[in-house]
Amino acid sequence: MIVVGAYPNSICPQLPQSKPIAALGEFLSKWLPPEIGLHLLPFSPSCGDSGFALQSWTTVNPELGTWSDIESIAQKRHVTVDAVYNHVGIEREIFRWFLEAPQQYKHLFYAFNDDITNCTLVGPRGENVLHSWRIHNQRWLLWQTFTESAVDIRIDDSMILRM
Secondary structure: OOEEEEOOOOOOOOOOOOOHHHHHHHHHHHHOOOOOEEEEOOOOOEOOHHHOOEOOOOOOOOOOOOHHHHHHHHOOOOEEEOOOOOEEEOOOHHHHHHHHOHHHHHHHEOEEOOOOOOOOOEOOOOOEOEEEEEEOOEEEEEEOOOOOOEEEEOOOOHHHHOO
């Protein structure tokens, strides 16, 4: 199967009333046969990293469209959504909990408040993945694989699994 990857706002809508996801669906229907699938990149509310610093795992950013728009595309072709579960945006509520009470919520993240020195771990984009944060006059190192707008979470933590 051939699959096209696209951000929800990859196609500019011809009509001002069309939301980007609906416009993408219209474009695909017009120009690509239904045998070609769609890998829909992040469409949830986000605080950065080109949409990958998610604020929610279950909602569609209303500026981009609705679940109905995604379902409409999926009725016509195979759709894979880019669900980002290994990190969250730093504006997400669970990260705010950590900022308020780091000792209580450090189990949700790869968070270290030990004095780690001379530690360089390079991520896929060639940058150090451990970022220093000052929280309640303590130095914390947080694992942030991709950008400073997203922090990696412990997807094996029972509290995360219930979210």
